Amino acid sequence: MTTPTVADGAVTDSAAAAPVLSLDRVTVGHYGVPAVRELTFEVRPGEILALLGPNGAGKTTTLLSAVGALPLMSGQITALGEPIDHRVERNARRGVTLVPDNRGLFHRLSVTDNLRLARRKGGPQVDVVFEYFPKLKTLRGRRCGNLSGGEQQMLALAKALLTRPSVLLIDELSLGLSPVAVQDLLPRLRSIADEQSMAVVLVEQHIDLALGIADSAIVMHHGRVALGGSADDLRASRDKVEAAYFGRLGGTDTPG
């Protein structure tokens, strides 16, 4: 794994592997009001970037813009060497996959039927994801609405993996889950990213758990990067992470 560096609020990497997803000075928002300003970062195959920040910091807006669901006010997003445009379905077929915070599941359908619907022609068989989540195999006939929150989140991840993503954008994997369930899921995500060389952008409120599995992280505040760097550096500067999270750093900063 290579070490990201921070320059002007941007998490970049000097290593040779081409980024799977790049945001270059992206400003994006809702109804003409910017929610994210001048955001720059890159993620490479197999890397996990954690997007941290308080409510309203602009994390979801960032993910939505990366899949083409929000028009950019300025800047550019590139995935797999091509600019991201508004064709969300096409972007997904190209391997840019979002796991939304509402999980995007069909609650009346069984686990297997949810997975079947997510499967792409020529893509992996449903059984493949049972290797990552054996528990789902035991629950395959159960209605999704009768699964626990953690099981539903496994199903949401499993569905996303069936699309063979090159970059997976995950909005609050841990939403509504017990700490035990989160401690189970996040390391699995790390292993899957490693095994599949899948880039991941992870929006997460459990700062320490996220920094525990990520390669790099950005702390956003009011739509801007308050702090960014390698997860190792940020773990070593935990007080700065907290200050950035609460908007007490007064601008972009690097740990140390």
Ligand SMILES: Nc1ncnc2c1ncn2[C@@H]1O[C@H](COP(=O)(O)OP(=O)(O)OP(=O)(O)O)[C@@H](O)[C@H]1O
């Ligand atoms: N559909 C929308 N219409 C108008 N404003 C929106 C919309 N969605 C988000 N916003 C605004 O954009 C800003 C960023 O919101 P966003 O959802 O990206 O934050 P977030 O960091 O994901 O927050 P949370 O942790 O609460 O999910 C907020 O000020 C929010 O009120």
